[in-house]
Amino acid sequence: MASTDSRLHQPPSQKDAADQNFDYMFKLLIIGNSSVGKTSFLFRYADDSFTPAFVSTVGIDFKVKTVFRNNKRIKLQIWDTAGQERYRTITTAYYRGAMGFLLMYDVSNQDSFGAVQDWATQIKTYSWDNTQVILVGNKCDLEDERVIATEDGQRLAEELGFRFFEASAKDNINVKHVFECLVDVICDKMNETMEEESNLTANHTNPQGFKDSSESNGACAC
Ligand code: GTP
Numbered sequence: 001m002a003s004t005d006s007r008l009h010q011p012p013s014q015k016d017a018a019d020q021n022f023d024y025m026f027k028l029l030i031i032g033n034s035s036v037g038k039t040s041f042l043f044r045y046a047d048d049s050f051t052p053a054f055v056s057t058v059g060i061d062f063k064v065k066t067v068f069r070n071n072k073r074i075k076l077q078i079w080d081t082a083g084q085e086r087y088r089t090i091t092t093a094y095y096r097g098a099m100g101f102l103l104m105y106d107v108s109n110q111d112s113f114g115a116v117q118d119w120a121t122q123i124k125t126y127s128w129d130n131t132q133v134i135l136v137g138n139k140c141d142l143e144d145e146r147v148i149a150t151e152d153g154q155r156l157a158e159e160l161g162f163r164f165f166e167a168s169a170k171d172n173i174n175v176k177h178v179f180e181c182l183v184d185v186i187c188d189k190m191n192e193t194m195e196e197e198s199n200l201t202a203n204h205t206n207p208q209g210f211k212d213s214s215e216s217n218g219a220c221a222c
């Protein structure tokens, strides 16, 4: 069963912290220009809802969702950042410790695509080296208004070393798939890092930034 929760400007509080019934916790961020659909994407994923009204995010918000991947219970703490420039100092403060990013642009908005490189630089500057990134071209339902070809998104993702999907929060295209892919690539990276660490030291220690609530030494089976 999935669980969701949301509060503005606050780190996960007592209620979330008290929910220790998970194997791993992943901190994820959604970033990209204002109005590309970050909040809509998160609401579609967490609540299966969509609203055509645009209420620009103030600062940062989050939701919690627990998923099962290969017999592991993974708690996702998903931070939805404001795209507006004036909140940049606040939002980049949350990049630290993030294990994964959804970097989003709008396929019907040239500026949002042009800004992807800058967002990628922000990730490099403020986040952990091993963080995983998926480039998402949202609003693919707007075929008539499209200005960014799928191939251009794909090419840019390859240049940046990111995975790539087009999606639609409105029509619920690829939303769940994008999150599942991000979880899987984080699990892969985690297993890789744990193997490297266990080769270096005889001790099986968890890589920094990943919590295993069972305190076992088992790697994620994703
Ligand atoms: P900020 O909070 O300002 O950074 O914006 P945001 O990226 O969170 O954008 P938001 O989710 O608020 O969506 C902006 C507008 O785009 C809203 O009117 C949404 O209804 C609309 N929208 C979001 N996703 C889609 C989509 O997949 N297709 C279409 N057609 N519209 C969408």
Ligand code: MG
Binding pocket: 038, 039, 040, 055, 056, 057, 080, 081, 082, 083
């Ligand atoms: Mg928003």
